[in-house]
Amino acid sequence: MGIRVAVAGASGYAGGELLRLLAGHPEFDLVTATAHRQAGQPLDAVHPQLAGVDLTFAETTPDVLADADLVFLALPHGESAALAARLPAQVRVVDLGADHRLVDGDAWTRYYGGAHAGAWTYGLPELPGQRERIATSTRVANTGCYAATIVLALAPLIAAGAANPADVVVVAASGTSGAGRAAKTHLLASEVAGDLSPYKVGAHQHVPEIKQATGATGLSFTPVLAPMPRGILATVTALPTGEVDPRAVLAQAYADAPFVHLLPEGRWPHTAATLGGNSCHLQAGVDVDSGRLIVVAALDNLGKGAAGQAVQNANLMFGLPETTGLSCFGVAP
Amino acid sequence: MGIRVAVAGASGYAGGELLRLLAGHPEFDLVTATAHRQAGQPLDAVHPQLAGVDLTFAETTPDVLADADLVFLALPHGESAALAARLPAQVRVVDLGADHRLVDGDAWTRYYGGAHAGAWTYGLPELPGQRERIATSTRVANTGCYAATIVLALAPLIAAGAANPADVVVVAASGTSGAGRAAKTHLLASEVAGDLSPYKVGAHQHVPEIKQATGATGLSFTPVLAPMPRGILATVTALPTGEVDPRAVLAQAYADAPFVHLLPEGRWPHTAATLGGNSCHLQAGVDVDSGRLIVVAALDNLGKGAAGQAVQNANLMFGLPETTGLSCFGVAP
Amino acid sequence: MGIRVAVAGASGYAGGELLRLLAGHPEFDLVTATAHRQAGQPLDAVHPQLAGVDLTFAETTPDVLADADLVFLALPHGESAALAARLPAQVRVVDLGADHRLVDGDAWTRYYGGAHAGAWTYGLPELPGQRERIATSTRVANTGCYAATIVLALAPLIAAGAANPADVVVVAASGTSGAGRAAKTHLLASEVAGDLSPYKVGAHQHVPEIKQATGATGLSFTPVLAPMPRGILATVTALPTGEVDPRAVLAQAYADAPFVHLLPEGRWPHTAATLGGNSCHLQAGVDVDSGRLIVVAALDNLGKGAAGQAVQNANLMFGLPETTGLSCFGVAP
Amino acid sequence: MGIRVAVAGASGYAGGELLRLLAGHPEFDLVTATAHRQAGQPLDAVHPQLAGVDLTFAETTPDVLADADLVFLALPHGESAALAARLPAQVRVVDLGADHRLVDGDAWTRYYGGAHAGAWTYGLPELPGQRERIATSTRVANTGCYAATIVLALAPLIAAGAANPADVVVVAASGTSGAGRAAKTHLLASEVAGDLSPYKVGAHQHVPEIKQATGATGLSFTPVLAPMPRGILATVTALPTGEVDPRAVLAQAYADAPFVHLLPEGRWPHTAATLGGNSCHLQAGVDVDSGRLIVVAALDNLGKGAAGQAVQNANLMFGLPETTGLSCFGVAP
Known part of the structure; x- marks a missing residue:
């Protein structure tokens, strides 16, 4: 036994x-x-x-x-x-x-x-x-499921002093299973099909959890309900503190983590690749036009x-x- | 005739x-x-x-x-x-x-x-x-279809001096029809189902168009392909220049625009409500935690x-x- | 006024x-x-x-x-x-x-x-x-919405004496809006995504309506809930009474009907083409292997x-x- | 090794x-x-x-x-x-x-x-x-993937002499992965979303395979492409040869099959429950109105x-x- x-x-x-x-x-x-x-x-x-x-x-x-x-x-x-x-x-x-x-x-x-x-x-x-x-x-x-996604993307950059914790902007979309199984009209298939729908804008309960786990001090977080059963895709941007290679920071942070995959350069995470597994896929770069650090993370919210x-x-x-x-x-x- | x-x-x-x-x-x-x-x-x-x-x-x-x-x-x-x-x-x-x-x-x-x-x-x-x-x-x-969405959300705020044009962050997701009708593997239904997939991160061709039409000088734009045939949802955030009521700015800008609807407070735009029509739905607020202005816009990319x-x-x-x-x-x- | x-x-x-x-x-x-x-x-x-x-x-x-x-x-x-x-x-x-x-x-x-x-x-x-x-x-x-679809496909064939009314087999799938807007667990987006789900097998309330409107005397009807918001696709088969050209029968029946389109040979109806309109698309043929008449009809259940x-x-x-x-x-x- | x-x-x-x-x-x-x-x-x-x-x-x-x-x-x-x-x-x-x-x-x-x-x-x-x-x-x-679904549903009934092999009617819908990964316009996400689309009506290449494996002699088979990545739902009807309990026949046929589940009475198979696994779910009954045997089978076409x-x-x-x-x-x- x-x-x-x-x-x-x-x-x-x-x-x-x-x-x-x-x-x-x-x-x-x-x-x-x-x-x-x-x-x-x-x-x-x-x-x-x-x-x-x-x-x-x-x-x-x-x-x-x-x-x-x-x-x-x-x-x-x-x-x-x-x-x-x-x-x-x-x-x-x-x-x-x-x-x-x-x-x-x-x-x-x-x-x-x-x-x-x-x-x-x-x-x-x-x-x-x-x-x-x-x-x-x-x-x-x-x-929390959003928190897992966003913390994995963000925490190493703040911990390494690479990202300014005071002005983090996150937009993250989740599949509907993240909203639970209770029968609610706005979660009906007819409503969700073909629909991207923001909710709890600036007021999601994972905000304090993300700040606690990452050290972010200013966080704009917009969650979006997406027309799919599973998956979270988070786009995390922050101002760099200097010359920073965000990929190097993430690679070091997760060198021994069996479930966190920093993808090879040129490939961005997408949710379908994580369905049913326990992986989080990451990619990072520096936005050419704005100079902001950008990290994208994908995982299965139920995984x-x-x-x-x-x-x-x-x-x-x-x-x-x-x-x-x-x-x-x-x-x- | x-x-x-x-x-x-x-x-x-x-x-x-x-x-x-x-x-x-x-x-x-x-x-x-x-x-x-x-x-x-x-x-x-x-x-x-x-x-x-x-x-x-x-x-x-x-x-x-x-x-x-x-x-x-x-x-x-x-x-x-x-x-x-x-x-x-x-x-x-x-x-x-x-x-x-x-x-x-x-x-x-x-x-x-x-x-x-x-x-x-x-x-x-x-x-x-x-x-x-x-x-x-x-x-x-x-x-451009992304440009229409983002410009409608952002232009009045910059024009009114309410938003700092130097640090605009946009994440916008589009239905697949925005990618056209050419047969490409990554656009197959099997690939797109249940998938949110970022692409051309920081490098989308609508960046210069959005900057030209809004006066933004620094723009981080992450486009995402969403599992739906039509619709764009754009989340636009920018730092305010002072005490700003973004709803008031938008209400004035579009007072005479028959196709741009600033939704009543408390209702956020979502794409399904715009399918097949020529409307753009808008909502705006100030993010409590970060203080950033946030505007969400939805429209039908083919409409x-x-x-x-x-x-x-x-x-x-x-x-x-x-x-x-x-x-x-x-x-x- | x-x-x-x-x-x-x-x-x-x-x-x-x-x-x-x-x-x-x-x-x-x-x-x-x-x-x-x-x-x-x-x-x-x-x-x-x-x-x-x-x-x-x-x-x-x-x-x-x-x-x-x-x-x-x-x-x-x-x-x-x-x-x-x-x-x-x-x-x-x-x-x-x-x-x-x-x-x-x-x-x-x-x-x-x-x-x-x-x-x-x-x-x-x-x-x-x-x-x-x-x-x-x-x-x-x-x-009824199923009834409209199936009656348009079947009624002319029975009326013309072309189809045996005693052994009609129908499988029809509907988008979720046909099930209404009440909040029910089995209609949640999470449940419906990726799912084809039969229900009320042999017991759907449209059976007597279809029989009344077509003259069918024996009807096997299996309704299926499909992962889409709108649309009904009905596959109707019946034994022919002799040498029958089902296309000719339908063409004559709907010659003056502005909303019923018998598609050109080789094109079969599909639901997405009818979304938001008031049309019913039809196609018919004789199954090579079984000899049964087969009619496929598509329409928008809300249209x-x-x-x-x-x-x-x-x-x-x-x-x-x-x-x-x-x-x-x-x-x- | x-x-x-x-x-x-x-x-x-x-x-x-x-x-x-x-x-x-x-x-x-x-x-x-x-x-x-x-x-x-x-x-x-x-x-x-x-x-x-x-x-x-x-x-x-x-x-x-x-x-x-x-x-x-x-x-x-x-x-x-x-x-x-x-x-x-x-x-x-x-x-x-x-x-x-x-x-x-x-x-x-x-x-x-x-x-x-x-x-x-x-x-x-x-x-x-x-x-x-x-x-x-x-x-x-x-x-074949359709064949697996339909043969599992039908073969025991014909083998037991319970179903007339001369007039079998099957409508089966498949997710898009069954159509392969080659880039084709009609398989694009934009085309498939919200769409049920019949194809190869009466002419699918699995017809001879199904007949070979079941002993069916007359088979009307209509395949339908469904807006989901995986899954096949087959509705199989046939005339009974007398008083038949199709559930009993299936229960006996699959008593020792670890992957074939005859569901308890009242529950019908649906595709989402089989995604990613190797199971086939079955249910059977006798259609009240027509008297036909009806068997529904669901499985994952890739599983x-x-x-x-x-x-x-x-x-x-x-x-x-x-x-x-x-x-x-x-x-x-």
Whole structure:
């Protein structure tokens, strides 16, 4: 018997992708999947892509999760903190939700509302020293999906003193699965088809998380909903602090990161190449006309942006190779 | 008999949309449509959406165009200038191509290659004084589709002294019809599905046109190919020069423009709402975190970005109401 | 002042398309649009493609509709019959819903549930003699969108004795707007992307309507939800009764129908060519291997399948040319 | 060192999927990938989803393939037979092309043109006795993608005497990757978006293959191109021979097939649930109105319809468990 795993809130899109990854993981054994409204239903009634999996959703309670070695929380914000507080200390927990990402309680309250539950180890192994911190943590907060994309693109440039942190401009577009599975009119296929739609302009809840993880002090972030199920493409620009080779900075930062690929010069990241895998593709340059640094990052919001990242973190927490049960490669076309 | 109209290069997407608009125009009578490779074919064999139109493509020569009152050129760059030079002076010409947009011959050569044919009246009626210039011109250069979107968003802010022209950052995504109808692997449906793909980063040929039409002096422009057939969404940010209300500036600039809609506060433009119409939707604000001005613009690249704009220009050139044969409204969902 | 028009239930997709068509109609003046949940909201808050229209949704009551010359009902089934019963006799009414399509009350109750309100004149002008019946009716029942497609493909072949009515097999796929605008999980963009999904197999409520309008006695009908916002493609096969030229039958049946196009041999209908227009494209042949007649029909479910057809019927009811305010041509690509 | 594998013609979509599957296969080691036009390019320049794979395309010659233990041929029809004839007898070969599928040379010539190369073992392990035949073969012909879908749905019903083989009607829609990666206008994203488009009506080259593998004697097959990158949905109807429970027949036929899932009653297959996996989902019933048997099948044309099936066959040929390196589960949404 391997490591016993439970997933709480497994009826959504990140939960479903987590179940798919766990089904192919050689060390993690899924023993429990919970969902509130779908309790009692077979997993594959809710996730038809898992046809043949023989398991039924349990109700989401601390009791059904308590005897797992590892619990993934894929719950709405606010709910995961409440549940996590009732789990035994020795159970390792990865929270895919937002509850434990922010250090700044005021920022939490401003962007999410309600009381702040406190910060856990930030689950982006590619940040300096973070791989080691994750490996020794029993509680890890997965990043936001936009945040993962933008932080991977930006953090090394600010850390290296190459980019001015005071005037960062980001436009990032996401596939619809990033908006969740709740039935909302503006997410209907009829509305989304052929549509690019900005939202929460300048007010997205990932702004404080990105600033915290990168050191950016001024951030203009415009998120856009794109007509595709998965994928985030982020265009990040910043003023250089001098003569800078952004490719060299990124190459060094991710030399040992198995899931972050700086593409060869001349090839720009695009989302379809990352679908279903755990990779983030990067490219960088200096804009000829404006002189701004420009970094483009692409990843699968349900993969490296959520479920894949969660498995990567859990691998580290259990001393497994970081890549166990994960693929670098996308499903294309 | 109304005004006799010919379309040269009518086999592409902008040409097809032009034919559709002309079919519903009360004053313009399509008498000739030309295409090189499709000469001799019925229009509706090439454009199945025009099933029932009883006309055949002619070969593209000056002779077949010369007795029209109005000629639209929808040809690859380089070709329209050569053809236009051989048309009688009294024939009014709207060029949907790039040949006559730029005043700066060096910029032309750098971005397009080859000799510069010289500039015509710039075909964006919503710029100050431009409506009148177009009305008295016999040669008008339609704008680029990205340029139309970005210029409409940005020009009034720079003209009003509200935005710093030295550090403008634009990310704009376009549907695939903007890339034309030539068979290329990277434009295949299999490649584009679920994909956001940046290209010509910092090097797009509309950069000099946008700078010329807006007065921007530093422009970072990242174009992105989006998985949809039509539509451009541009996110334009710039540093404010002081206390600025960008909505007020735009409202004043477009008070009399029938096709430019500044949306009510709280609603952001999205591309699907503009499909098939000649409108550009705008919204603006000040980014809370960074203080940058942010303007979002959406339009149909084949409508207001190409064929619709061309008809609008032609209406003005013939003294017709600007809106003749055009719709403000999109086809949605 | 032209003909005064009201639309009840105008917040859905068919209602929105109707508002768009009415905005461009030279004789019909929209005076009232109603919606239940959106009462009090501007039309363009609900239909952003109509940005700039200056009208507000009224509550759906008989009173606000009673002084119109023409009322379109775009309400859920059951509701239109109740409302129609309270409208003055002299008001002409076109019901886009299902309430008055079926002659057979038992079939109504079996497929829709509840009491049958009785049949109105069936609103498909292309059926023999139907144009005249519609012109003299004050109450007309628009057809179902699948029904319109399949009836146009099949009815002439059965009427001519060319096809065996006892064994008709139809597979038809529809864009998502046919499923309405209510927020349902299975209609989310994330679910629909890349997905073909059959539903109501052998049990679709348009089965009795198709049989009634074509004379088919045995009908296998499999509807499929397709990843696109609009369009229906129906493949209809039936056993021939002898040596039959199905193209000749269709050509004769639709010789005078401005919106039904039998394509030239070798070209098959496809949905994108009909988007936004009021046309139905047809092609027919005899399957080499099986000997079955095969007819393929394509139309826009919101156009000829709903709002366009409704305007066409209303044109006839008011003695206007059938084509007034409608286009044969699609918006493509 | 494991089993040495080469892929010839690996630059297309089926080839790319094969490379992805091989990268995760525990026993097969990719040593050579060939392509004609892309020879000398890195694999990930052609397949960006494989970013980081360190291999370069070789020219397609018998020599570079001859020392592999296993060769997959993913070449245009006609080319694979020529190449296979020059490979050593002991090399095991799976041909993803059509060259060796048909027993009937006349049918080959009629549908494909040119000389017939002769039939190999038909690569659909789920047919009775076929798993064993494949296991003892050194040459296996993968099925067509439509054929795989339709044969899995239909073959058991005819074999059991439950369905009349003389009047089978199939409508099946495929994602665009089934049409290959060659740049063709009708496959452009702009053309395919929002479009359902029938083609080769009654004349598809998989007709003789389906008849050969199922025993159908009369087959009406209408293929439709659907606006999605992957997936086939086939609706198969046939007249029953008496009182038949088609679900029982299918359940028995696939009781031991790990990749064929008869869904629980009430759930119909849809393509998105099979994306990226090797499963075929089935459901069956009797049409209430017509009495026809109806079977719906869904699979991924690049998975179970091509590359996944090829790996499954190769697993059998090398005595490995059929499921080695393959997943039952789809990537959704």
